[in-house]
Amino acid sequence: MFDSLLSAGSVPLLERQAVWGEVRHNVLAGNLANIDTPGYRPRDLDPKAFQEALRQSAAANVPGAGESRYSPPHDPLAGGVPEDLLTATDRPGGDLTFHDGSARSVEREVLTLTRNSMQRQAAIQLMGAQMAMLQAAITERA
Incomplete structure (x- = not known):
């Protein structure tokens, strides 16, 4: 009974956003941590690929959305986040290149880290709010 409540709506998508x-x-x-390591190349996950997978997953879980009579919508995040979206790759270099060939920027790394942290925290807070509403409905409180 509770599995169907937790697997409906946006909770699974928010969970996958938090995991990613x-x-x-x-x-x-x-x-x-490795910003000063000679020859180190910054790595990252592909945010655009994940956002596209999240969009497709949301469309696949909306009744009647994107359905055709030939094939059902594809849910790329069914069963969790695929390993290829969790695999880090070298990030393309920036504008400034150092003598060892690396393109590093503390400011860019901190900005990216902060932005990612805020997006993850928003997903967690939204899940918490939905769990609070579910708890209120179960306990019949307003």
């Missing part, structure tokens, strides 16, 4: 954000946070923290 946590993995990305670890990758970005590694970039910051």
Whole structure:
């Protein structure tokens, strides 16, 4: 009974956003930790690919959305976040290149880390709010 309540709506999508954000946070923290390592290349997950997968997953879970009579909508996040979206790759270089060929920027790394942290925190807060509404409905409180 509770499984159907927790697997409906936006809770699964928010959960996947939080998981992806946590993995990305670890990758970005590694970039910051290795900022002065000679030859180190910053790594990142692909936010555009994840957002597209999240969009497709949301469309696949809306009744009647994107359905055709030939094929049902594809849910790329069914069963969790696929491994290819959790695999870090080298990030393309920036504008400034150092003598060792690396393109590093503390400001860019901190900005990316902060933005990712805020997006993850928003997903967690939204899940908390939905759980509070569910708890209020179960206990019949307004």
